Amino acid sequence: MKKALLLIALIFTVTVAFSMTLFSPADGTHITNSAVTFKWNKENCSLYQILIYEKVNSNSYRFFGQGYPRNYQTSVQLRAGMLSVNKTYVWIMRPLNVVNGTSMWGAWSKLCTFTTGYPQIVNNPVSTGNTGNTGNTGNTGTAGTGGGQSYNTISQKSSSQIDSEVMQKYGVTFKVKDKNWSQQEKAGCYTLLDNVETNFVKLTKYIYRQSWWRSSGVLGYCYIGKPGVYLLDSTCRSRTSMVNTLSHEMTHVFQGPYRKIADDWGYKFHGRNSYNRNRVSGSPTSYGNTNVLEDMAESVRYYIFNPSRLRSSHRSRYDFIKSKVMRGKEYSGNEIY
Numbered sequence: 001m002k003k004a005l006l007l008i009a010l011i012f013t014v015t016v017a018f019s020m021t022l023f024s025p026a027d028g029t030h031i032t033n034s035a036v037t038f039k040w041n042k043e044n045c046s047l048y049q050i051l052i053y054e055k056v057n058s059n060s061y062r063f064f065g066q067g068y069p070r071n072y073q074t075s076v077q078l079r080a081g082m083l084s085v086n087k088t089y090v091w092i093m094r095p096l097n098v099v100n101g102t103s104m105w106g107a108w109s110k111l112c113t114f115t116t117g118y119p120q121i122v123n124n125p126v127s128t129g130n131t132g133n134t135g136n137t138g139n140t141g142t143a144g145t146g147g148g149q150s151y152n153t154i155s156q157k158s159s160s161q162i163d164s165e166v167m168q169k170y171g172v173t174f175k176v177k178d179k180n181w182s183q184q185e186k187a188g189c190y191t192l193l194d195n196v197e198t199n200f201v202k203l204t205k206y207i208y209r210q211s212w213w214r215s216s217g218v219l220g221y222c223y224i225g226k227p228g229v230y231l232l233d234s235t236c237r238s239r240t241s242m243v244n245t246l247s248h249e250m251t252h253v254f255q256g257p258y259r260k261i262a263d264d265w266g267y268k269f270h271g272r273n274s275y276n277r278n279r280v281s282g283s284p285t286s287y288g289n290t291n292v293l294e295d296m297a298e299s300v301r302y303y304i305f306n307p308s309r310l311r312s313s314h315r316s317r318y319d320f321i322k323s324k325v326m327r328g329k330e331y332s333g334n335e336i337y
């Protein structure tokens with residue numbers, strides 16, 4: 001009886017020690033978080049080795065990095081921005097066991113493969129208060145601007161007329177995610193599209209109306225690398241808030257195809273590229289200090305809605321947006337309201 005128990009215990013120990021289980025990212029997972037956490041089952045060991053490889057092409061992988069987590073750890077986190085977007089990675093682990101006073105590597109776990117996608121960018125409510133209007137102090141050049149119609153003019157148009165004009169001029173479609181658009185909401189969005197630099201506007205293909213996402217505090221969101229902007233009830237309640245959020249999210253749309261400009265922004269104002277988010281400072285808003293991409297989105301929002309303030313407080317940001325995002329187009333701050 002005693003012998004049988006000992007045998008079972010022995011088998012159990014061996015089984016556990018030599019078959020590590022990787023929990024996440026699980027095999028076949030698609031990751032869109034900018035920071036990735038690796039999790040595994042706890043082993044009776046002295047430490048672990050973790051290896052990560054990046055897929056280069058169909059049959060080769062390049063070593064990405066390794067770590068030696070301590071025995072009490074069951075997870076490690078890779079900082080945001082360390083993994084590349086749209087890549088395939090594999091990871092594998094093994095425990096270092098101490099057997100009879102001698103350290104021995106245990107067997108490797110199974111390989112887990114995962115892919116990375118663009119992170120979802122969520123605009124929280126801190127960011128989009130009204131920036132306020134400070135008078136018509138800007139240079140209102142018209143280059144690259146669709147029609148420059150006022151809200152009063154546009155709000156006379158029917159919903160279907162707005163749909164067809166917006167499609168014809170900018171290739172933009174109003175989509176229903178789970179909420180119908182009102183005519184006034186479409187008119188508000190169209191006013192922004194019609195007054196902001198055309199090449200910038202045309203990058204956005206879809207504007208979705210959605211009731212809420214995760215919490216009532218979120219105003220809007222988008223996926224970097226995809227041409228859709230999602231506007232939620234929380235921001236569509238007020239036209240001012242809605243167009244502020246739209247301009248912010250359209251900047252995130254811009255950051256997809258113009259990744260190089262977003263990276264240039266990061267290096268110029270933060271000394272780092274666009275997906276890192278440490279030690280960031282100096283944005284016009286506190287929400288802009290979240291990371292480089294939010295800084296740029298908030299700065300563009302200010303550029304459109306409160307240009308004189310941005311120009312006086314953040315002149316180099318203003319000049320950057322003027323030349324690299326808006327092709328020289330400047331605003332008074334009064335066009336959209």
Ligand SMILES: [Zn+2]
Nearest residue numbers: 121122123297
């Ligand atoms: Zn944002």
